[in-house]
Amino acid sequence: MKPRFPWGHATHPDWRMAAALCLAQVEAFSRSGGVGPPTLGFLYLTDHYGDQAPEILALMRERTGVTHWVGALGMGIAAGSAEYIDEPAMAVMLADYSTDEFQVFSGMARPRPRDARTPNGRRASWTAMVHGDSSTPDLPELVRDMAHKVASGHLAGGLSSSRHRNTMIADQVLAGGLSGVMLSEDIALSTRITQGCRPIGPVHRVTQASGQLLHTLDNNPALDVLLRDIGVDPDALARKPDGDDEDSRKQQTASTVRMLQGTFIGVGEGDAFKRGDYVVRPLIGVDPGARALAVGSELDTADHVAFCRRDREAARADLVRACTELRETIENETGSLSAARGAIYISCLGRTGALLGGPSAEMQLLQRQLGDIPLIGFFANGEIHHNQLFAQTGVLTIFT
Known part of the structure; x- marks a missing residue:
């Protein structure tokens, strides 16, 4: 087995001290692990260090000898079993891949063509770790376009989250668009997405929808299908409320909405539900009279959906x-x-805190499941998996 990637993480009000602590961990790991000369660095910083990001990158490059770096700013970062939320912190991890096996790209350094090959004949543009600026227009389209540029069609990554300028690292500190590192077929990795929710019924086909209004599923009224999935008799709610005035109808609608709190709708095509990379959208309204649902995105009759619950247990x-x-x-x-x-974990900023059980609960659960492998990442303003942009998810990539 090849040695694990050198890594380190630290928090300190002075970025120089935090960098020194990270580098000391990296150097100690390198001495004990017998790793080859590093060639690619991953660097995640909390936005407390946003103004100092160019200096931090320059110091890391000088001290490690690594030329190529990728990463992002976040309002929180993750490393090992720790989550650093709203405090000055940084995490670094070094890989020792051949420079033929990867290419850092950005708006100023275009990625290799999709059909490019490495010297040994493997596909050079197989997959990519990407970081993006959430203020960029048409970002979902950019993600899909980027996925078409890799032979596997699969991306992993997330969007910078910052109270100041959204910042990424791709051999330099920059903003706007997408950037990251293209990885060849020679680099073995596996990726999964966690939605933070669980389906509460079977997958249904959208049979009638107009914009964000979902009328029927499997040719049945959408509200009735949802109620059956959560174990409620639709006929009971189909009865007219006591009194036929507007106040009675409003009370019935409010009662239905309260009953459906915490219920979301997963939307996907084909094998999305088997892969777990369906998109989760909120239910934003109900129409008991029309037996319809309003959803937080536009739907098409080609879509499949499954109703979900999002809570701590799920x-x-x-x-x-x-x-x-x-x-x-x-x-x-x-x-x-x-x-x-080594591993990269990019989680939604909205998952911090109580959703997983308290401070650092998410990373502690990850470490219990995966052991002590080097693990760093950040809390994003949107997550990227396969060819889509997600929210409220976590994307875990393990290099083997």
């Missing part, structure tokens, strides 16, 4: 599910989880 169970699938994939391919060299 979020923890889905994160365990993602880790279990990754462990099984790695063990089947390599024989042991010890083949894991």
Whole structure:
């Protein structure tokens, strides 16, 4: 097995002290692990260090000898079992891949063509780790376009989250658009997404929709389908309220809305529900009279949907599910989880705090599931998986 990636993380009001603590951990890991000369660095900073990002990058490049760097700013970062939220912190991890096996790209350094090959004939543009600026117009279209530029059609990454300028790192500190690192087919990795929710019924086909209004599923009224999925008799709500005045109808609608609180709708096509990368959208309204639902995105009759619940139990169970699938994939391919060299975890800023159980609960659960592999990442303003932009999710990538 190849040695694991050197890594380190620290918090300190003075960025120089935090950088020195990170570098000391990296150097100690390098001395003990027998890793080859590093060639690619991952660097995540909280936005407390936003103004100092160019200096931090220059120092990391000078002290490590690594020329190529990717990363992003976040209002929080993650490393090991720790979450650094709203405090000055940084995390770094170094990989020792051949420079033929990756290419850092940005708006000023275009990625290699989709059909490019490495010297050994493998596909050079197989997948990519990407970071983006959430203020960029037409970002979902940019993500889909970027996915078309890699042979696997699969991306992993997230959007910078900052109270100031959204900032990414792609061999330099920059803003706007998408940037990151293109990875060749020679680099073995596995990725999973965790939605933080669980389906509460089967997958249904959209049979009538207009914009954000969902009329029918499987040719049945959408509200009736939802009620059956949560174990409520639709006929009971179909009865007219006591009194036929406007106040009675409003009370009936409010009662239905309260009953559906915490219910979301997962939207996807084809095998999206099997892969777990369906898009979760909120239910924003109900029309008991028309038996229709209003959804937080436009729908098409080609879509499939499943109703979901998002709560602590569901979020923890889905994160365990993602880790279990990754462990099984790695063990089947390599024989042991010890083949894991390092990992990147990009989680939604909205998942911090109580959703997973309290401060650092998400990273502690990850570490219990994966062991002590090098693990860094950040809390994003949107997550990227496969060819889509998500919210309220976590994207875990393990390099083997």
